[in-house]
Amino acid sequence: MNTGPAAPEPTPEEEAALERLYSDFDSENLVPLWTEIGDLMPPHPRSDADPHLWRWKTLLPLAERAGDLVPVGRGGERRAIALANPGLAGRPYVSPTLWAAIQYLGPREVAPEHRHSQNAFRFVVEGEGVWTVVDGDPVAMRRGDFLLTPGWHFHGHHNTTDKPMAWIDGLDIPFVHATDSAFFEFGPDQVSDHSTPETSRSERLWAHPGLRPVSDLRARHNSPIAAYRWEYTDRALTEQLALEDEGHPGVVEPGHAAVRYTNPTTGGDVMPTIRAEFHRLRPGTATATRREVGSSVYQVFEGSGVVRLGGKEFTVDRGDLFVVPSWVPMSLGAESRLDLFRFSDTPVFESLHQDRVSVEKESE
Amino acid sequence: MNTGPAAPEPTPEEEAALERLYSDFDSENLVPLWTEIGDLMPPHPRSDADPHLWRWKTLLPLAERAGDLVPVGRGGERRAIALANPGLAGRPYVSPTLWAAIQYLGPREVAPEHRHSQNAFRFVVEGEGVWTVVDGDPVAMRRGDFLLTPGWHFHGHHNTTDKPMAWIDGLDIPFVHATDSAFFEFGPDQVSDHSTPETSRSERLWAHPGLRPVSDLRARHNSPIAAYRWEYTDRALTEQLALEDEGHPGVVEPGHAAVRYTNPTTGGDVMPTIRAEFHRLRPGTATATRREVGSSVYQVFEGSGVVRLGGKEFTVDRGDLFVVPSWVPMSLGAESRLDLFRFSDTPVFESLHQDRVSVEKESE
Amino acid sequence: MNTGPAAPEPTPEEEAALERLYSDFDSENLVPLWTEIGDLMPPHPRSDADPHLWRWKTLLPLAERAGDLVPVGRGGERRAIALANPGLAGRPYVSPTLWAAIQYLGPREVAPEHRHSQNAFRFVVEGEGVWTVVDGDPVAMRRGDFLLTPGWHFHGHHNTTDKPMAWIDGLDIPFVHATDSAFFEFGPDQVSDHSTPETSRSERLWAHPGLRPVSDLRARHNSPIAAYRWEYTDRALTEQLALEDEGHPGVVEPGHAAVRYTNPTTGGDVMPTIRAEFHRLRPGTATATRREVGSSVYQVFEGSGVVRLGGKEFTVDRGDLFVVPSWVPMSLGAESRLDLFRFSDTPVFESLHQDRVSVEKESE
Amino acid sequence: MNTGPAAPEPTPEEEAALERLYSDFDSENLVPLWTEIGDLMPPHPRSDADPHLWRWKTLLPLAERAGDLVPVGRGGERRAIALANPGLAGRPYVSPTLWAAIQYLGPREVAPEHRHSQNAFRFVVEGEGVWTVVDGDPVAMRRGDFLLTPGWHFHGHHNTTDKPMAWIDGLDIPFVHATDSAFFEFGPDQVSDHSTPETSRSERLWAHPGLRPVSDLRARHNSPIAAYRWEYTDRALTEQLALEDEGHPGVVEPGHAAVRYTNPTTGGDVMPTIRAEFHRLRPGTATATRREVGSSVYQVFEGSGVVRLGGKEFTVDRGDLFVVPSWVPMSLGAESRLDLFRFSDTPVFESLHQDRVSVEKESE
Incomplete structure (x- = not known):
């Protein structure tokens, strides 16, 4: 906090006058700017x-316990x-702009339909058996799939099997x-179409x-593709690394392949506030250190490695989630082949021309 | 706050388990969604x-007292x-997205140069004698002028006269x-060009x-026009009302003229996060009631009238400022001819496709 | 031709003066407008x-005779x-804006590399064995494939087999x-990469x-996809008709499925001057009659039917090509399932806001 | 013209076969490409x-003679x-894409209303007294004004004085x-509003x-400004040269000021197919030599100088018009202060990404 511009020591009268001024403010x-500007x-x-x-x-067992104790239905919704x-400060925000949650649906359960202006997606790290019904279109959920429910689209979920399923929700709620x-x-309290197409x-x-x-x-404004299937994501990443092996360009940096999920009607991001990508590192790859305006959340899809976030370092494994706040330096190291799903709020900053990126190759 | 989905009364064991679950969360x-979703x-x-x-x-005398007691200079900046x-909650925010302040510069004072990613403008309700220097270009400030200092442009102010001057700053700080x-x-601590061109x-x-x-x-991304002069704003509004008198279209609604300040390189808003407009109501005009996503701040430039904001009603006079939070119904009534400057965060919502407007004509 | 505005019969002196005037022009x-305006x-x-x-x-045997008599190489190029x-008037233009040609490459022949500002594509109605090398990237050509060589990309073709191959070229040469x-x-006179990847x-x-x-x-500006494979085109059309069978929207009109080839970086047309589409009609389908600003060329890929073009009517069969000049009413009737490739100059008119379309359902 | 790829001398049998082939074509x-490609x-x-x-x-006296001999009215239209x-080849085209004409309206004459998809403008090198009525809005025409009648806007002209008036029309007719x-x-045969506002x-x-x-x-798509007045054009050019005198940027090159007429709703060109600019050279200024894709027409508004167009050189004076075909090197030299109006087809090429420019400073 800034105490104001440098000035001669005030007299007691001046101090009293200043106190009265601040009280009148x-x-x-x-509120004066000069006491707040630093923050x-x-x-x-x-x-x-x-x-x-x-x-x-840690997350999955807690979600299972919630499955046993808390019913799902109208009111709580999900x-x-x-x-x-x-x-x-205890708010349910993974970053100041993004929401990330584990959602859990027990056997034969239904999460009722609703719609909201918030943009939402699901990413499935394991399991299957739930269909998300988006504006009447049933969308199967399977490992590796990335699924959209853009703003103001009705959507509900139902589990058609005898096994529970858990996945990740991402939204722009904050x-x-x-x-x-x-x-x-x-x-409706029930999903509007109970069919279960592939x-x-x-x-x-x-x-x-x-x-x-x-x-x-x-x-x-939003991608019309409700599900980006793992089969295609995996194939695209495989091809990028194969092209690198053959001496051609196509990867982000040595050993680092990545695809962005896009809106086929624009070539841009899937939704106006959320970017989503999938990254693959070869074993032993260490990425450059990167800072970006805006925050990202990663989930490890497969493999293990290390992530460095400012001064912190975490080992990560399948299913683990971590958040990279705005402008925090971030780099990744892959022990095994490391597959990561990523989402971020970057489109907000690009749309408003507040985006900045800084990249440093660490070991050079 | 939602207490979760309807369910049979839990047993004491269930209640204890739930308590343990929430504590483990x-x-x-x-944080569970189902207890938070309503908010x-x-x-x-x-x-x-x-x-x-x-x-x-009220504002101007307080600014004058600050002028007597608080020096302006490096550190506090303004x-x-x-x-x-x-x-x-005491934060210096006129709305969750916008900053509005009265700025005061005494005779011969200088506010040192700086730059920031925040977009800023000034609007002058009275006075003159200060030049804002924007990336080395000195810009005179006079009654009715709307002046830009878009993000990452260096800018300082200096008062070249023996009289103080006060004006309004608007920014996207929040x-x-x-x-x-x-x-x-x-x-630099001094403005980079001391010349004082018209x-x-x-x-x-x-x-x-x-x-x-x-x-x-x-x-x-930003308008290259540093100052939108009152002379042109006034003339454009005068013509709209004259066209209405002659039976031609051109006004927003009967008796209500308005111009938007624009970026001549795009036809869009002056800056990516801030919209600015000037409105003129004929005496006796009552506007439709309008709700918009996003917040606005108005300053009365001339005349008097009444503003209705949800259940509240304020009489307003020259220089008064009021804020319209998101989705609050707002209408204006003009006693005399009523001239109002307005700024808002609407470009944020339009860029991200979150904008909504609802208009009702009250008396019909 | 217009003989000028109505006027009293001119005197001989006036006629002579007018003649002198036109001669001086x-x-x-x-050239005066008033004698030309009608045209x-x-x-x-x-x-x-x-x-x-x-x-x-008719086309294919003529191309084969050219293959026997005319070598391919530098100078003639293709x-x-x-x-x-x-x-x-004998110009090699299928319409005032478009070029369409049959290209023929004999066994082991090479068409040398060049580049030009004209945008080009190939469409393959039958055969295989040629690779088009586009900026060093070898692209296999097979039945049903649509292949791009956008403006200012080097490209050559080589036939790696002992059989000739013929296909259609489309360009914006006129x-x-x-x-x-x-x-x-x-x-180079040879293609720059002789490999033959799938x-x-x-x-x-x-x-x-x-x-x-x-x-x-x-x-x-141009799609980065060098080849749009038949497998995907066919699947997309099959799905549209299956959705129609299931009672869902997705087709252009009853019995009429169609896809547009797009640039995945924009969602728009593959190249700035050329639109390309593939249409499929169920047996017995009769399309609405359509007029459009700009010209189109169709090639029948499979099946047979009837096309009505203004007052003309043609029966069409596999491989046949027809041109629809600007604003000529056009409708199609399918005897069997009718698959058609189409390209047009529509992006020119859409970019310049000169596009117009008029659709009438004939038999209703 | 290319005679086809190099090949061994054909036998008489081959020559006959080739002749038959070409006749069958x-x-x-x-038409074969290989004989046409060079053109x-x-x-x-x-x-x-x-x-x-x-x-x-030369132009003005011919227009006056037409005024005496040819009535204006419905049918000939203008x-x-x-x-x-x-x-x-005698077509009324100043370039392959552009139309330029002198239009002449005698005392009290009326050119009837019509509309067309072609985009049109007028530029006035001298005179006044005619109003162009564009979609019911009467627009005064005065020396130095640039006036728009974009595609599909009804428009007519009437001369309200006892003196004739002549001006330049530019369109995209070709x-x-x-x-x-x-x-x-x-x-209507008469203009739809006879009022004569300033x-x-x-x-x-x-x-x-x-x-x-x-x-x-x-x-x-089109600028809503019907008239760009000389007063503003002149002031903008004057300021550019004054800024140059004061050591600041703002001119195109030393001694060469220029403004582009723009659409205030986009910041782009006034109409989708036509660019319009006004250039001012200080006495003694020699411009760089410039080649551009697309054609331009210039009219000297005031002053005299020299224009070099490929190998040709013309001295130019007030009112003279010259055309710069695509890719012809062009430079200007000003004897006195030289003011020039310019229009071109450049937006066509920029929209379709076919634009190219090459600039060389000659004397360096």
Whole structure:
């Protein structure tokens, strides 16, 4: 906190006058800049959020216990347990802009339909048997799939098996809350279509490389692809590394392949506030150190390694989640082949021209 | 706050288990959605911010007292006193995204140069004699002028007269703070150009209707016009009302003229996070009631009238400032001709496709 | 031709004066509007180009004879035989803006590398064994594939088999010629990479649904996908018709499925001047009658049917090509399942806001 | 013309077979590429159009004679005399894409209303007294003004004085004709509003620097400003040269000021196919030599100088018009202060990513 500009030592009268002034500011709902500027306008982003890791082996048993004790249904809406960044005063926010939760649905359970202005996705690190129904289109959920429920689309989930299933939800709840732009509406208590196709209608229309249906040529803010299947993600990453082996470009940096999930109607991000990517490191790869405006959350999909976040270092394993707050230096090291899902709030900053990135290769 | 989905009354054992579960959530930095969803995801925006009015006749004397007691200079940077929304827990924020302050510069004083990622503007309700120097270009400040210092442009102010001057600053400080995207850098302690031209170089290049210099054809995120002069604003509003008198379209609604300040390189808003407009109501005009996602601040430039904000009603007079939080119904009534400057965070929502507007004509 | 505005019968003196005036216009390189306006500015597009059909069973033998008699190599560059619209005075233009040709490459032949500002594609109605090498990336050509060589990309072709191969070339040569924007440069006489992979490097990076490599996030004017494979086109069309069978939307009109080939970095057309689509009609389907600004060329890929073009009617069969000049009413009728490849100049008109479409359902 | 790829001398039998082949091509409406490629695909644009100059002192008397002999009215529509490029075979085209004409309206005459898809403008080198009525909005025409009638806007002209008036029309007629995209519709025989205001309604709404009416926030393909007044153009150019005198940037090159007329809703060109600019050279200034894809027409507004166009050199004086075909090297030398209006087809090439520019400073 800044104590104001340098000045000669004030007299007792001046000090009293200043005290009266500050008290009058207070009663008139005013606050001076000069005492606040250091916190308000730091030299670079200094997030209240901490770099932090949540372990899958801790999360999953807690979700199972919630499954036993807490019913899912109208009102509570979802059995979702949010990662609450320890720097953010107990609020259910993984970062100041992002929400990340583990959601758990027991055998034959249904999470009722609703819609909201918040953009949402699911990522599946293990399991299957749940269908998400998005505006009437049932979408199967399977390991490695990335699934969208963009803002103001009705959606519910139902488990059609005798086994529970857990997955990760990502949303822009904190951003929408901070900016007072939230709308919410209840839908039916049951999902609106109980069929269980392997492939959603949205994929049948839209998930063909470089092709779009002539029946729908509108521009869209959100990707019309409801599910990005693991099969394609894995193949794209495999090809990038194979091209590197053959001496051709295609990877982000040596040993580091990555794809971005995109909206096929624009080539841009899947939703206006959320970017999603999948990264693959060869065993032994150490990435450059990177700082970015905005926060990211990673989930390890497969393999193990080390992540360095500012001064902290975590070993990570399958299912583990960690958050990278704004402008915190981040690098990864892969012990085995390391597959990571990532999402971030970067589109917000790119849209508003507040984005910045700084990259340093550590060992050079 | 939601107490979770309806369920049979739990047994004492179940209650104890649930308590243990919640305690374990807490120690693992987890928070369940089902107890929070009502606050996090309301049916429509319910801002913590209050509709509120600050009177110019209160603000100006307090700014003058600050002028007597608090020096301006490096460290505190600006003698700016922020409007602190009474709903926002003492933070110097007029709304969750916007900053509004009265800034005061005494005779011959200098506010040193700096730059920051936050976008800023000034609006002058009265007075003159200060030049804002923006990236080396001195910009005169006069009653009715709207002046830009977009993100990452160096700027300082100096008063070249023997009289003080006060004006309004608007910035996106709360938004940038909430999203961890702030950068700041000090510049020289003195302004970098002491000349005092009537017209800035930016205006000489850019403030010609429908014309742009062929020497600079880049697209720009920010308007290159450093000052939007009152003379043009007044003339545009006068013409809109004259056209209405002659039976032609051009006004927003009967008796209500308005211009938006724009970036001549895009036709869009002056800066990526801030919209600015000037409104003029004929005497006796009552506007429709309007709700918008996002918050606005108005300053009465001339005249008097009434503003209705949700259940509240304020009479307003020259220099008074009021804030309209997100989704609060707002309407204006003009006693005399009523001239109002307005700024808002709407570009954020339009860029991210979270914008919504609802308009009702009250008396129909 | 218009003889000028109505006026009293001129005197002989006036006629002589008028004659002198027109003669003086001529010697000063001037032409009056009033004698030309009817041709220059018709009430709607009246193309000099005719609706016309070229039969594959005629084209292919002529191409084979050219293969026997005309070597391919530097100077002539390609053994391509252009469809010359009978209305266009012998110029090798299928329409005023588009070029369509059959290209033929004998066993082991090579078409040398060059590049040009004209945008080009190939479509393969039958055969295989040729690789097109685009900026060093060898791209296999097979039945049903749509292949790009966008403007200013080096490209050559070589036949690696003992059998000849023929395919269709489409370019914007007439448009580029008419607008004086052509550039051309010779490359190596041999293709720069003789390998014969099943899948090009461009596809390995880019042809994954909804995914893009993080290593290359530039916006591009042209699609980075060098080949759109038949397997995906066929699957997308099959799904559209299956969705129609199941009662869901997805087709253009009853019984009519269609996909547009797109640039995955924008969601728009594959190249700035050329649109490409693939259409499938169920047996018995009759399309609405459609007029569009701009011209299209269709090639029947499979099946047979009827096309009505203004007053003309043609039966069409596998491999046949027909051109639809601007604003000529066009409808299709399918005898069997009818698969058609289509390309057009529509992006030119959409970019310049000169596009218009009119659709009428005939039989209702 | 290319005679095909190098090959061993053909035998008489081969020659006969080739002749038969070419004859069969002809009867089947086919043309081989290999005999045409040199003309069709040149190494760089080689326009049929010639660099050419038309002198105002020649044009104006011819227009006056037409005024005496040819009535203006429905059918012929306009007394416009087109500059016909001597390289373009007598067609009324100043370049392959652009139309330029002198239009002449006698005392009290009326040119009836019509609309067409072609984009049009007027530029006034001398005179006044005519109002152009654009979609019901009367627009005064005065020396130095640049006036728009974008595609599909009804427009007519009437002379309210006892003196004739002549001006320059520019349109995209050749481009629209070549691409078969012309639509045309007659309006009333008289102009729809006979009032004669100094300032059009469009200007009263739109010609305020950096401001737009909140009543109309649509994006538009065409500028809503019907007239760009000389007063503003002159002031903008004066300021650029004054800034240069003061040591600041702002001019295109030493001694060369220029403004582009823009669409205030986009910051881009006034119409999708036509760019318009105004250039001012200080006495003695020699510009760099410039080649551009696309063609330009210049009219000298004031002063005298020299223009070099490829190998040709013309002295130019007030009112003279000259055309710069695509890729022809062009430079200007100013004897006195030289003011030039310019229009071109550049937006076509920029929209379709076919634009190229090459600049060389000659004397260095």
